Amino acid sequence: MTSPPESQSPELLLPKRRVWPVLAVLAAIVLGVGVMIYRISREPLPLRVLIAVDLDGYWWEGSRPAAALADQLAERLADIGFEPVRGGDPEVTAILEKAKSPEEAARKLQAAFLITASLRPQIIEHAIGRAGGGARPPGAPPPPPPGG
Numbered sequence: 310m311t312s313p314p315e316s317q318s319p320e321l322l323l324p325k326r327r328v329w330p331v332l333a334v335l336a337a338i339v340l341g342v343g344v345m346i347y348r349i350s351r352e353p354l355p356l357r358v359l360i361a362v363d364l365d366g367y368w369w370e371g372s373r374p375a376a377a378l379a380d381q382l383a384e385r386l387a388d389i390g391f392e393p394v395r396g397g398d399p400e401v402t403a404i405l406e407k408a409k410s411p412e413e414a415a416r417k418l419q420a421a422f423l424i425t426a427s428l429r430p431q432i433i434e435h436a437i438g439r440a441g442g443g444a445r446p447p448g449a450p451p452p453p454p455p456g457g
Contacts, residue, residue, distance in 0.1 A: 353421040358386055359394045361411035363427040369396060369405035382424070394418055 360379040366372035368379045376396075383393035396402055401418065408414035415423040445452075 351419070353416075353419045354392065355421050356390065356392045357394060357418065357420040358383075358391045358422040358424060359411065359415045359418055359420040360386075361414070361423065361425045363425075364430070367405075367411070369402060391422070394420060 362375045362378050364375040368376035386393050404417050
């Protein structure tokens with residue numbers, strides 16, 4: 310048997326592999342995992358509900374009537390298994406105050422559902438005379454004046 314010449318080492322006899330394909334695959338895997346983690350963390354929670362009732366402002370803007378209505382609705386939704394967004398958490402309040410719209414707030418709070426309403430209370434006076442003022446069908450003549 311002959312031994313390899315002294316000038317050739319065993320490293321020169323083995324073929325060298327390129328490193329960049331391995332690094333490219335590793336980078337793609339790390340990028341894919343990062344994108345998945347980001348998407349999962351931003352995904353809405355399936356039962357979270359934000360209730361945004363505009364009644365002299367939203368409840369997070371200090372409207373007491375809107376807060377009362379939202380609390381009543383939140384109790385009903387909690388009874389059937391939903392997770393309504395409550396205002397006691399300082400992080401939730403900060404997000405709601407910074408949001409420009411209820412849709413943006415729902416997205417930032419990861420709410421899967423958004424219940425919105427805009428209520429404008431107003432007083433309507435109905436002039437009811439002495440003659441009654443009961444309901445009558447459309448197109449019917451007005452009732453005769455009293456005593457006539």
